[in-house]
Amino acid sequence: MPPAEWVPGILEHAFVSTVMEIQKTADTVIIGGGIVGCAAAYYLAARGVRVLLLERGAIAAEASGANLGAVGASSGVPGATLAHTKKSLELLAHDADELGRPVEFVRAGLLLLAGSEAERAEVQEFAATRRQEGIEAHLLSADELRNLEPGLGPGMVEGAYVPGDGHINPFLLTYAYAAAARRRGAEIREGIEVLRCDVAGGRVTGVMTPAGRVDTRRVIVAAGAWSSTLLAALGVELPVRPGRGQMLVTEALPALTPRVLRTPAINLRQDARGHVLIGSSVEYAGYSREVTLPTLARFAQLAGEVMPALRDAKIIRTWAGLRPMTPDGLAIIDTVPGVEGLILATGHSRTGFSYAPVTAWLLEQMITGGQTALPLEPFRLGRFAAPTADHTVSGRA
Template identity: 35%
Template sequence: MGKVIVVGAGAIGLLMARQLADAGRQVLLLEQGRSGGEASWAGGGIVSPLYPWRYSPAVSALAHWSQDFYPQLAQSLAEETGIDPQLHVTGLYWLDLPNEQRALAWAEEQQRELRALPISQVRAVLPALGAGFSRALYMPGVANIRNPRLLQALRASLALRPAVTLLEHCAVQGFLTEQGRVVGVRSTQGEYRADQVVVAAGAWSGDLLRDMGLQLPVEPVKGQMILYRCAEDFLPAMVLADGRYAIPRRDGHVLVGSTLEYQGYDKTPTDEALHSLEASAQALLPELAHAERVGHWAGLRPGSPNGVPYIGEVPEWPGLWLNCGHFRNGLVLAPASCRLLCDLLLARTPIIDPQPYRPQALRG
């Protein structure tokens, strides 16, 4: 039984460890903080890119596979652990898009249901919607996952697998190499060896690889969110306008996000972002001005040039694998990304063409 070290225990690292263990591998999962404590926890959990037609076919291929897979993943985790990740199928409304025809053409090409609706029909479904909107597109079947509960379920699932060892507060400081091959890692808790090392460290992935002479264009991109407590029937569907969205949870909580800030590794929530998010929230749903705000936080996305993740073995360093750089779509792309990485690492037939995601020419 081969051994794999996975660096980073966010949603992607946790899910990858689960898949590798189920395929018969021993997995050591190393996390510099607490598992699921970074971008995976901080995001909104929409199981779709915000504007899917703006992304390349490479992102669409991963997103479509994951969207189709999420219902069985959520069900299997709930049955296995007793923790329901609360996949909430609500559909998604886009309001006043500047180029609706591009979106509709994409949906026809991708065979995804997307339709224009009169705003009066939208208001009948979303009576809390603010004034001033005149057009809408609607995609039924779009879900959101309650990401903190997904992470809890994944951790509980790994605890049931003897083949997986999770070490938290264990920061990887470098890689062990022999004869031009990566054979393990150096960490704050010692050295560990394995047949393969997979970097799934989110926004920190680029920094980890720099000491290997590799230039991976992944950087932290800060995003801030706010959370309101509302009645369970307040918002029956997700809604997005002018880059900001509102996401209803099953129990009535409503998430509003998010900002896009290039501030390095600073995760401090700011008053400026709070006021901007509150203004967006009240423009979308005016009654939120009187709702209880119960949270405001920031997370760090793993920014990459086109939002296309790096998935595969690093050609310059055999034994070193990547599954990182998902930018704003880590949760929606996670199931497909992890399945593709496992297919490649285990020499199985890949679920989709792996070529667009291959790490290439990273040596600086």
């Protein structure tokens, strides 16, 4: 967890329960209090669904509190999910106004930078594929880049600029969804782990916790990188595994950039207090949250190349978080064949904040209406039964 002074409002967030008593029934139990679970609770509670969200630790204490906070339509996969990320950004902009708390949503754009001739092709393809699907994206020459971002290093030779993308404070957004869900009637409990889901006669009947059993006919698994362990006991094989991402954050610096700056190797952004967040790796190291010197040293080096003003900045903190990675980098939003009432909302990989609002919106439609307004096909569990293309998710952190 960050120091309390790092995020204003962190102390207002006080859901921690001291009592272990738990309600005995719920329409829907959501497992996990990350961005996916909290956004889902908010959307479902608005439709009158009696939601109980169970989080074993604290809200946003895992991947949702460890990330860079880059959000944007451009993070979708061309041909598959750009419509979803476009919708998600629209929902996020709406929610940011409605949630009743500041979430530090800054929509000043994203710059994907080429730091070498070899990286130009990726940048050009990124801009072209986004434009083809109606997302505003411009290719900028080295001179145009410097007009937009005077602090860029001399090695940045070309860039793709997506003005509609941006960043948010991931803690504040997750807390805001949780608080607003509560105001809409959702029950949110921290410090309560779901030990198992109970299934009888081919349908969900409840969940077991150390505080007792909750009867329910619907469970949404939003347990991030731990979703597969939870479901293995039911014989459901979920291709979700922890992908460690390391990050570092600098001291507060004078304003450098309002944008997300991305190269094929790193991402950075400056927060509302002037700290620059820099990351992030994807490493398959089990559930280890260790940070390593070679990775952080490389981030520091690359960040100085992107913005020379960062070369002398002091690092005040480093950390690692565990992304719920799928083989193709796309989430799993689906029901489970043979287990009625069991719904998956997990595997959001490197772009959970870009997809969280649309995930919650799709879940709301699945649960209250049946038919979804955008296709669920890219997110179906069944896609892993057949060999899949490993999508290159370029809009990622």
